[in-house]
Amino acid sequence: MSSHSRIGTHRTSQTSGLAIAGLVCGIVGIFFLPIILGPLAIVFGAVALRQNGSVMAKWGIGLGVVDIVLMVVMLVIAANNGGSLTWHIG
16 A cells, blocks of 8 residues: 555646637637637637636637737728738749
């Protein structure tokens, strides 16, 4: 029989489903529908941050902000180009 106990040494990480949802919305929002997924990432991340303060929630909030900033930049570029956004490579 072992003389030492492992009770209390194992730390479980509890990741909120809202934190995961915020992170996924933030990542997907970079490529698709940033005007919708950006605010969702911020809301999900903020709620998850209040619940357990996970790092994943902070990343979701950050990526949500990046989504919104990129969308605003793209709208400004499109407005300055006569309403179209085209890429010329080469």
